[in-house]
Every structure is written in structure tokens, then in C-alpha cells.
Amino acid sequence: MDYYRLGISEARKILDKKEVSARELLDSIYQRIESVEDKVKAYVTLPKEKAYEMADMSQKKISSGQSASLSGIPIAIKDNMCTKGIRTTCSSKILANFIPPYESTVTSRLSEQGYILIGKTNLDEFAMGSSTENSGFFTTKNPWDLERIPGGSSGGSAAAVAADECIAALGSDTGGSIRQPASLCGVVGLKPTYGRVSRYGLVAFASSLDQIGPITKDVKDSAILMNIISGKDPLDSTSAPLTVPDFTKVLGQEIKGLKIGIPKEYFIEGMDKEVEASVMDAIKKLESLGAIPVEISLPHTGYAVATYYVLATSEASSNLARYDGVKYGFRAEGKDLLEMYMNTRAQGFGSEVKRRIILGTYTLSSGYYDAYYKKAQQVRTLIKRDFEKAFKTVDAIVTPTSPTAAFKAGEKAGDPLQMYLSDIFTISVNLAGVPGISIPCGFTSNNLPIGLQIIGKHFDEETILKVSYAYEQSTDWHKRKPNL
Ligand code: GLN
Numbered sequence: 118m119d120y121y122r123l124g125i126s127e128a129r130k131i132l133d134k135k136e137v138s139a140r141e142l143l144d145s146i147y148q149r150i151e152s153v154e155d156k157v158k159a160y161v162t163l164p165k166e167k168a169y170e171m172a173d174m175s176q177k178k179i180s181s182g183q184s185a186s187l188s189g190i191p192i193a194i195k196d197n198m199c200t201k202g203i204r205t206t207c208s209s210k211i212l213a214n215f216i217p218p219y220e221s222t223v224t225s226r227l228s229e230q231g232y233i234l235i236g237k238t239n240l241d242e243f244a245m246g247s248s249t250e251n252s253g254f255f256t257t258k259n260p261w262d263l264e265r266i267p268g269g270s271s272g273g274s275a276a277a278v279a280a281d282e283c284i285a286a287l288g289s290d291t292g293g294s295i296r297q298p299a300s301l302c303g304v305v306g307l308k309p310t311y312g313r314v315s316r317y318g319l320v321a322f323a324s325s326l327d328q329i330g331p332i333t334k335d336v337k338d339s340a341i342l343m344n345i346i347s348g349k350d351p352l353d354s355t356s357a358p359l360t361v362p363d364f365t366k367v368l369g370q371e372i373k374g375l376k377i378g379i380p381k382e383y384f385i386e387g388m389d390k391e392v393e394a395s396v397m398d399a400i401k402k403l404e405s406l407g408a409i410p411v412e413i414s415l416p417h418t419g420y421a422v423a424t425y426y427v428l429a430t431s432e433a434s435s436n437l438a439r440y441d442g443v444k445y446g447f448r449a450e451g452k453d454l455l456e457m458y459m460n461t462r463a464q465g466f467g468s469e470v471k472r473r474i475i476l477g478t479y480t481l482s483s484g485y486y487d488a489y490y491k492k493a494q495q496v497r498t499l500i501k502r503d504f505e506k507a508f509k510t511v512d513a514i515v516t517p518t519s520p521t522a523a524f525k526a527g528e529k530a531g532d533p534l535q536m537y538l539s540d541i542f543t544i545s546v547n548l549a550g551v552p553g554i555s556i557p558c559g560f561t562s563n564n565l566p567i568g569l570q571i572i573g574k575h576f577d578e579e580t581i582l583k584v585s586y587a588y589e590q591s592t593d594w595h596k597r598k599p600n601l
Pocket of ligand 1: 244245246247269270289290291292293294295322429540
């Protein structure tokens with residue numbers, strides 16, 4: 118049997134029935150990686166020795182009938198989450214040799230549940246991008262078409278899940294980086310409500326927007342991982358002190374009578390026709406399951422991309438000030454301290470990261486702060502209010518995840534503004550802090566996956582998981598696999 122094909126819940130069953138051992142499952146995944154990784158290039162680091170140690174520890178639990186929810190399950194982690202003793206690079210030259218002395222809260226929580234760290238996945242440098250082409254090391258390929266990008270910035274995680282190079286993965290999402298690559302790779306990606314999941318140990322890009330979430334083969338696995346990673350963490354003051362429901366409980370519940378908002382601003386000129394048609398079909402499917410579509414308006418949508426690129430770059434310029442050649446990783450030579458700083462940052466950061474540091478420093482500077490940063494904060498409030506108002510009349514909002522399917526490598530790399538528009542449908546969700554999920558909802562005529570985005574109220578991941586599961590169970594899109 119091809120064990121690497123399994124998701125979490127199926128793997129759990131056969132591990133507990135002792136049909137397969139944790140080692141055998143891990144062997145199967147490493148063999149899969151061996152055979153396809155040359156083409157896909159999802160991983161920056163594969164800590165094999167550590168993975169086998171973790172597998173043996175988990176096997177003891179399984180053998181004694183005390184398995185936890187992830188005992189023996191190999192999971193890939195985006196390489197911007199700190200793993201103690203294991204290199205964490207953010208796909209940046211400046212952190213190429215950084216070995217964290219501490220563990221992120223999410224990976225600690227996965228460890229408590231017995232997971233196996235199969236590998237650290239590639240990303241756009243410091244999570245800035247939509248294609249992984251900004252990685253300081255190499256570009257990941259889309260498993261559905263190797264000439265195309267997998268999306269980004271969590272492109273490595275999404276490609277690893279789609280190519281069955283892991284059982285599930287974690288990504289991070291600041292403006293769409295979980296949902297957009299999930300959409301382009303035909304897998305499930307959920308960005309939780311801001312504050313639902315601890316950011317401790319997640320290398321900061323834009324702290325008021327960043328959230329960690331699951332990238333999985335199906336909706337149930339997304340709920341399983343959400344149960345583990347969610348909840349208050351004393352190490353992150355922005356994590357919310359709310360009780361975490363059992364997210365798997367809502368799966369299978371009816372969606373009859375649920376009101377689904379369709380925002381008119383998300384069905385725009387220039388959107389790919391095949392994407393539009395698939396999303397419309399998905400809305401009809403939800404209607405046939407009893408949901409009630411309602412046209413709504415989110416009037417400030419048109420300002421989202423501009424607002425995001427002021428706020429995200431401002432926060433990034435401040436967060437990235439810490440990489441000075443003293444505290445972390447890479448250090449260049451220089452005749453004095455200032456020259457050492459300058460050479461380290463000039464050689465260590467790639468061009469997109471530099472572009473954003475420069476832009477963010479400008480928008481925060483004393484002469485321009487009011488015109489840009491403060492104004493963007495005000496518009497952010499308006500965007501958040503759009504959602505609050507809409508959610509007075511609807512239970513969830515449905516949109517496309519991305520305006521197009523996966524584009525060709527190189528197609529947008531030379532034009533940052535074109536690249537920024539890839540996240541036009543995902544960015545508002547981060548600005549408002551609400552949760553959003555992308556699930557497979559079709560394929561283009563050249564066999565590229567299309568994603569459906571479902572957005573929920575603050576801390577109401579349950580509704581979007583419920584709707585997603587109902588849709589998934591009545592369609593077969595998530596069962597298709599790329600031909601590798
Ligand atoms: N593509 C967006 C950006 O480049 C979002 C990235 C993200 O969500 N980390 O900033």
C-alpha cells in the first residue's frame with residue numbers, strides 16, 4: 118500500500134491497528150520524497166535522524182495502546198517556525214545557518230501529540246511573496262505542472278501536501294500565504310482568526326497579520342490540527358484566552374438554512390473565466406445542500422491591497438531590524454561596526470525583502486507617517502467594519518481564493534505589483550482578522566486546481582469547517598492527485 122498517500126485520520130487508524138509501524142510509515146514518506154523531490158523541491162531541510170528518533174518514541178506509545186492524536190504522523194513545517202536544534206532559515210541567506218535555541222509553541226504542541234517532524238519547507242524569503250520565487254535558495258514547483266509555481270509564501274508546505282511528501286503540514290498566512298498556495302496546489306488551507314493560534318516562535322513578518330494554520334489533504338485533517346495548535350499561550354500576549362472547541366464535532370452537521378454571503382466586489386473584471394465558473398458551480402452546490410446565498414457588499418475591498426502593503430511593509434521594516442549580523446546567523450566582513458551591518462544586510466537579504474524594508478521605513482518616517490501608516494490603519498478599520506456589518510446578516514462568506522490558477526514560473530517575478538495582486542481575494546481577511554479556508558472546487562481545462570475561499574466570523578472556525586466539510590463530502594475534487 119502507498120502509505121504516503123494517507124491523511125492524518127486514515128494514518129491514525131492503521132497505526133493504531135498496527136497494520137503499519139511509525140517507522141514503516143516514515144520510510145514510505147522518505148521513499149516518496151526520494152522519488153519526487155528532485156522535481157518538486159518542497160523542502161529546505163530534511164532532519165532524517167531526528168525524524169526516526171521521533172518515530173521510535175511514538176511507536177512506544179502506540180505499542181502500549183497509549184497513542185496521542187499525532188503519534189507517528191509525519192508533518193512538514195514551514196521553515197519560518199522555530200524548531201529547537203534544527204535549522205530554521207525563513208529561506209533567507211541571512212538565516213541560512215540559524216539553529217534556534219527554542220521551540221515554537223505550535224511545534225511544541227504537535228510534539229506533545231507525538232508528531233514526527235518530516236522536514237522544513239521552502240517559502241518566499243521571510244514569507245514575502247506569492248510564488249516561492251522569492252526564496253533565497255530555490256523555487257518550489259507546482260506538483261500539477263512543474264513549469265508553474267505552487268503559490269506562496271507557504272508554497273513548500275502546499276506542494277509537499279499535494280505531492281504526498283508528508284501527511285499534513287503547517288503554513289503561515291499574513292496576506293494569503295496559506296490559502297493561496299493551498300488553492301493553487303489543490304489542497305485544504307486554513308488561516309485561523311488572528312489570536313486563535315500562538316505566534317511564539319514564528320519568525321515575525323507583520324505581527325498584526327501573521328497567523329499559523331494547517332495545510333492538509335482534507336477538511337477533517339484541518340480540524341484535527343486546529344484542535345491541537347489553537348488556544349491561549351502565555352508566551353504570546355496576542356493569543357486569545359478563549360476555550361477551544363472540538364473542531365471535528367461540527368463535521369457532518371447540516372448546513373441547511375445557513376446564509377452564505379457572496380460579495381459582489383469579489384467577482385471582478387479580469388478574473389479568470391474558469392475560476393469564476395467553478396466558484397459559481399460551488400455556490401450552486403452549497404445551495405443544493407440547503408445553504409441560502411445572499412448578495413452582499415464589502416465596499417472597501419478595493420483599498421485592501423494598498424492598505425496591506427503599507428501596513429505589512431511598515432511592520433516588516435521594524436521586525437527585520439534585528440538581523441544585523443550580531444544576534445543571528447550570517448555576518449559579513451566590514452572595517453567597522455556600521456560597515457559590517459550594511460554588508461550583512463546588503464548580502465543577506467534578497468531584493469523583495471529589501472524593497473519592503475525600504476518601503477516600510479519610508480511609510481513610518483516622521484514626515485510621512487500620517488499620510489501613509491496612520492491612513493492605512495484607518496482604512497483597515499473600515500475594512501474590518503465591512504466584515505462585521507456583513508456578518509450581521511450572513512453566517513459565512515464565499516469567494517474565489519485566487520483570481521487565477523497557478524501561473525508559470527517567471528511570469529510575474531519581474532513585476533512586483535502584478536505579484537501583489539495575486540492576493541487580492543485573501544488580504545482583506547488578514548486585515549479584518551477573521552478566519553478563512555481554501556478548499557478545492559474544480560480544475561481548469563489544463564488540469565490546474567481551483568480553490569474556493571470560505572470566510573467566517575471572528576473565532577467562528579467551526580462554521581467554515583462545517584461548510585467546507587459538507588461541500589467536500591459532496592464532491593470529488595480533493596481526491597484527485599497530480600501525476601508525478
Ligand atoms: N503575498 C503576500 C505578501 O507577499 C502575502 C504573504 C503572506 O501571507 N505571508 O506579502
